[in-house]
Amino acid sequence: MLRVQIASTMAMTETTCKDPVIHNHWHAIAAIEDTGSHVHHTRLLGEDLTYQASTARDTSDSTGDHEFAVSRTAAPDKLLPVHCAYGYIWTCLGTPAQPLFTLPEYAESDRNNVCACSVGVRVSAPRAVENFLDMGHFPYVHTGILGEQPHTEVREYDVEITEDSNEVIATRCRFYQPQAAAGANEGMLVEYVYRVPHPYCSILYKSCPDDESRMDVIALFVQPVDEINIRAHALVSVIDATSAPLAIRMFQQTIFGQDKPILENQLPKKLPLDPRAETPIRADKSAVFYRRWLSRQGISYGVIPAAA
Amino acid sequence: MITLYDYELSGNCYKIRLLLSMLEIEYSKHTVEFYPAADHKSEWFKAINPLGTLPVLVDRSHEPQNAGQRRPLQQKTEKPHNEQTADLNPIDGLTLKDSAAILVYLATRYDKTASWYPSSDPAKIAQITEWLAFADGITASASQARLAEGFFYNVDADACRARAHQLFRILDEHLWFAEHRKQRWLVAGDLPTIADLACFPYIILSEEGSISRQDYPAIRRWTDRVKRIPGFIVMPGVFPIGPELSS
Numbered sequence: 001m002l003r004v005q006i007a008s009t010m011a012m013t014e015t016t017c018k019d020p021v022i023h024n025h026w027h028a029i030a031a032i033e034d035t036g037s038h039v040h041h042t043r044l045l046g047e048d049l050t051y052q053a054s055t056a057r058d059t060s061d062s063t064g065d066h067e068f069a070v071s072r073t074a075a076p077d078k079l080l081p082v083h084c085a086y087g088y089i090w091t092c093l094g095t096p097a098q099p100l101f102t103l104p105e106y107a108e109s110d111r112n113n114v115c116a117c118s119v120g121v122r123v124s125a126p127r128a129v130e131n132f133l134d135m136g137h138f139p140y141v142h143t144g145i146l147g148e149q150p151h152t153e154v155r156e157y158d159v160e161i162t163e164d165s166n167e168v169i170a171t172r173c174r175f176y177q178p179q180a181a182a183g184a185n186e187g188m189l190v191e192y193v194y195r196v197p198h199p200y201c202s203i204l205y206k207s208c209p210d211d212e213s214r215m216d217v218i219a220l221f222v223q224p225v226d227e228i229n230i231r232a233h234a235l236v237s238v239i240d241a242t243s244a245p246l247a248i249r250m251f252q253q254t255i256f257g258q259d260k261p262i263l264e265n266q267l268p269k270k271l272p273l274d275p276r277a278e279t280p281i282r283a284d285k286s287a288v289f290y291r292r293w294l295s296r297q298g299i300s301y302g303v304i305p306a307a308a
Numbered sequence: 309m310i311t312l313y314d315y316e317l318s319g320n321c322y323k324i325r326l327l328l329s330m331l332e333i334e335y336s337k338h339t340v341e342f343y344p345a346a347d348h349k350s351e352w353f354k355a356i357n358p359l360g361t362l363p364v365l366v367d368r369s370h371e372p373q374n375a376g377q378r379r380p381l382q383q384k385t386e387k388p389h390n391e392q393t394a395d396l397n398p399i400d401g402l403t404l405k406d407s408a409a410i411l412v413y414l415a416t417r418y419d420k421t422a423s424w425y426p427s428s429d430p431a432k433i434a435q436i437t438e439w440l441a442f443a444d445g446i447t448a449s450a451s452q453a454r455l456a457e458g459f460f461y462n463v464d465a466d467a468c469r470a471r472a473h474q475l476f477r478i479l480d481e482h483l484w485f486a487e488h489r490k491q492r493w494l495v496a497g498d499l500p501t502i503a504d505l506a507c508f509p510y511i512i513l514s515e516e517g518s519i520s521r522q523d524y525p526a527i528r529r530w531t532d533r534v535k536r537i538p539g540f541i542v543m544p545g546v547f548p549i550g551p552e553l554s555s
Contacts, residue, residue: 034344042460117344120458122518231460250316250339257317257544260458260516 017045017093017224019301022199024094026081028221028233031088031115035068045093045301046226048073049080086235087115088221101167101197105205105217106237114245116234116252118223123263124302125200125222125230126271130290131263132202132220133194135175136283141258144178148187151176154283161293168196168293170286181216182251183243184209196290199299200224211239218252227302228269232256273299274306310335313356313364315342319451319509320407321363322543326505327411330539331418343459357405365410367417368401408440411502423499435495439503443510445475451510453517465517472519476527479507483526492533500537508534513545 017023022045029042029051037053054069070080070091083090086106106113121128131137135154138147157173173192180190193205193215200222205215217237222230234252272278273295280288295306312328314321314337328335340362341347349360357364404410415425426432449471455461456468486496494503512531514521521527534540535549542548 031344120460122457246339246341246345249341249345254316254544261545261547264515 016047017301019299020094021097021297021299022224022301024092024097025198025200026083026090026092026096026100027200027223028088028090029070029223029231031118031233032068032084033087033115034118035089041073042223042231043225043229044091045224047093049091050076051089051091086219086221087113088233088235101165101201103203103217103219103237105215106235110239111217111237112240112243112245112248114236114238114248114252116236116249117256118231118233119253119256119260120225121230121232121260121263122228122269123230123266124228124270125224126290126294126299126302127266127269128222128230128232128263129196129200129202129220130271130287131259132204133170133196133286133290134284135173135192136281137262138175138177141262142255146177146180146255147175148178156282157285159285159289161289165197168194168286168289170194170289180206181209181238181240181243182248183238183240194286196293199294199297200302208239210241214239216240224302268304270302270304272304272306274304277304309368311338311366311368312336313338313340313353313362313366315340315348315362317544318342318362319454319513319543320361320447322509322546323407323505324363324365324410324414325543326508326539326541327414327424327502329541330505330537331414331424332539333414333418356403359405361405363407363410365404365413366401367404367413370402408443408502408506411440411506415502421499423497424502426497426501432495432497432501436501436503439494440506442475442479443503443506446472446507446510449475450514450517450519453519454510454513455517457517469517469519472514472517476511476514476519476521476524479511480524480526483530487526487529492530494530500534504530504534504537509543509546516545 027044029044029049030040035051035053039050039052042049042051049070050073051068051070054067067084068082068089070082070089071078072080081092081096083100085100086103090100105111139149139152155174157170159168159170161168171193173194175190175192176187177190178187180188188207188209191207195203197203201220203217203219205217208214208216216239219235219237221233221235223233224230234256236248236252238248240248271291273291275291294303310333312321312324312335314325340353342362347353348362354360404413412425416427419425422428425436449468452461452463453465453468453472456463456465489496493500494507495501508531511521511527532549536552
């Protein structure tokens with residue numbers, strides 16, 4: 001019993017966000033298709049929110065779109081900014097400091113855009129993003145799907161932080177995958193490009209089994225419930241004329257289900273930004289850049305900042 | 309032909325997939341998205357199972373006049389994930405809507421060794437039935453805590469965890485005493501029974517509901533033994549195990 005109480009006390013640590021960058025960012029809270037006109041509840045940055053399709057509520061607020069109404073549960077009359085993008089409802093607890101990142105592929109008419117799932121995981125948002133960037137775990141955690149032994153090598157790849165858009169970009173990532181996507185019938189050497197355009201979001205472009213000239217897109221939008229709990233939202237945007245949305249969703253849910261126990265057992269739950277805190281190997285180059293990039297922005301929420 | 313109405317992340321469905329694999333029974337899967345779509349509460353699925361629960365197993369090879377005979381299935385699987393169209397017609401064959409009932413049926417009908425459910429041994433099948441009920445208690449506690457954390461179910465997760473720990477303590481003591489009698493499984497005997505498969509999934513997934521198994525060493529040794537049963541398969545959240553170390 002004592003253990004249970006300690007665990008639940010830790011999980012409910014009050015962590016109203018003092019990090020201005022994160023406070024003024026857009027965060028995904030739910031898939032549009034999962035949201036009806038009744039009142040839904042969730043948490044963001046340690047605060048309880050309610051949201052609903054805004055048929056019954058006054059939406060004369062001046063910011064954002066008006067299809068959904070989002071507010072703090074404690075202040076139901078003060079609507080928060082809302083932005084609908086990439087299949088999800090985004091909101092901001094402060095004042096949006098910049099527009100949401102662009103994902104132009106989402107608008108391509110022949111893509112199958114699927115909101116795959118929203119899953120709760122007991123981990124910090126940056127740990128989840130870093131796991132998404134990591135190819136090294138594929139053969140061990142996603143065995144037979146995104147990797148398999150003995151094809152365990154992460155080959156040399158390039159990482160940079162772009163000057164204009166301020167994103168982490170990893171290119172020339174290649175990995176052998178037995179079943180790269182729901183529609184894949186055989187193993188293939190898959191090429192990846194990763195973007196991290198938001199401290200808690202990452203977008204992965206990977207070779208499309210159906211069309212050599214294009215890339216499938218898988219995006220991870222992490223909702224920071226608090227500093228050490230998240231809802232992981234996945235968008236899959238693929239060129240796949242044959243796989244049904246259900247097959248695409250189940251493929252992604254399987255991958256998330258395999259990652260969940262790995263993430264929940266990582267300690268410390270917050271991501272340490274001190275370069276000496278955890279020892280990287282060559283395959284972790286993107287993680288090294290990601291941590292450096294978070295440090296440069298002064299991110300403090302969900303991380304253990306490096307000593308000044 | 310056997311069809312399993314299945315959700316990959318469901319522990320109750322996993323019980324059935326485990327036994328089907330261990331008995332090497334061919335079957336097809338019909339995916340029902342439990343979360344977030346809640347397809348198990350849809351009209352088309354409730355036409356199959358009015359309770360709106362998973363798993364459901366349909367055995368179209370079931371013929372009442374042959375019900376007493378055991379025979380292996382010969383049919384190949386049909387295309388998996390034929391999820392688009394619901395079968396709205398009344399289903400021919402046997403439809404079973406409860407994981408324990410499905411385990412009993414599959415073991416009684418298809419296990420030629422009659423070890424998974426030794427139906428001629430009154431004491432053993434009574435003990436197995438006790439553990440099937442115990443497994444339902446684990447589902448009502450450990451599984452509910454997992455649904456609260458992963459899928460945002462509105463339940464009292466702390467109460468579920470407390471109840472799960474009570475059950476785990478009872479199970480750990482049972483297994484500890486069994487080990488001292490050189491027994492490896494929930495029901496005494498040389499081989500595992502469906503009792504082991506019914507209890508295994510929501511115990512091995514318990515940490516997803518913040519229920520640690522650290523204080524239950526006999527449970528941990530037993531889950532390792534289950535993972536070494538020939539035909540064992542994993543699901544997301546469950547990891548395979550290597551061979552037993554020889555001393």
